[in-house]
Amino acid sequence: MKLTYHGKTKDVYRFPDGNFLLHFKDDMTGADGVFDPGSNEVGLTVEGAGRAGLALTKFFFEKLKEKGIRTHYIDADLEQATMTVKPAEVFGKGLEVICRYRGVGSFLRRYGAYIEEGAPLEGFVEVTLKDDQRGDPPISKDALAMLGLLSKEEYETLKQLTIEIGQVIKEELEKKDLELYDIKFEFGRDKTTGEIILIDEISGGNMRVYQGDQPVEPLALEKIMIKE
Template sequence: MELIYKGKTKDVYKAEGNNVLLKFKDDVTGEDGVFDPGANTVGLTIEGAGQAGLRMTKFFFEKFAEKGIPTHYVAADIEASTMTVKSATVFGKGLEVICRFRAVGSFLRRYGAYCEEGQPLDAFVEVTIKDDERLDPPISKDALALLDILTNTEYDTLKTVTKEISNVVKEELAAKDLELYDIKLEFGRDSVTGEVMLIDEISGGNMRVYKNGTYITPMDLEKRIFA
């Protein structure tokens, strides 16, 4: 297959029609050997992380389909660590949308003078520019429109759907006695219809989950969800 893009945690290949194939890897983001979903570099390799991430992604994307939430998901092959998805165009050079239920990670590092660790944030939605060199800076709705990255209407859709998706994940985790602190999502436009849809993955590698205040690692999270 033709390689389109080599990413940190997955590679992208051209598939039949308007679809592409994502190959999940065992690499996860972090720094100094410590996992961090908000990091810009691959911090470590965890055997089985690719399949674990794909298994969770398949589970959640099928939940979203049941609720009519638009995504790029078509099918998944767990054994091969691959997922077939609809082709999409990203906003600008790529955006990350974070939904925060508690103050941790980069939010706490930036605004620690005004909040305490773990403070409730009521599903606060934050958009950042995917730019490793500039450390993924946050960007406002007005700036996104001004720079012609997305329209105000698209931003409103993005925010509404982000909260809907994040609350679905939060509720599924709560059923396992787990608490979602934050989750990082990516969106794009369907290459055929132009519809705003969820892309990339939904796994332990792009969320922070705790149980009674103790952090749950991505691999442990996958085991708990499918126990």
């Protein structure tokens, strides 16, 4: 295997057959030792966080597979904290797609003059550029098309997939009396078929989840969803 990408929370290796191996690390995004899924920096390292993130990712990707939703997922090895995936091409240098059900985080920081904290958003979808230096700026459908990152038709596909996948995750969490406030996805083009597919991970590090009025930390979320 060849190391192709050294990331904040995952390292990526390429197999000779063209597939990739993702190694989930125990590093988590945040600041000053406090977890924050919207942060661009590694803020803390928690033993077992990588395996917990992979366990949830495996759980959710297999739920999506049951529903016929295409992803890059092939299989996972929880003991090694690794996941094998199909090759996919990202849009530009990468996009993040957020589905928001409550007004919190960066959404509240931007629009707090017009909305109260925690106000319902009913699955609002926004796209940001993966660009740590510029703070992952939001980008519109027209701008994506103008920059050649995504056609307007592809944007609509991306948006619909985000809503559909977000609803699956939301419903699974509701079975455990948990509420999804927001979730961050990444998509790419399948290098074989050209279809837009879900890539990266679906873990507690990519979402805000609450039990009543209390936030649920990523490791606790894995225990609730997988072990109870």
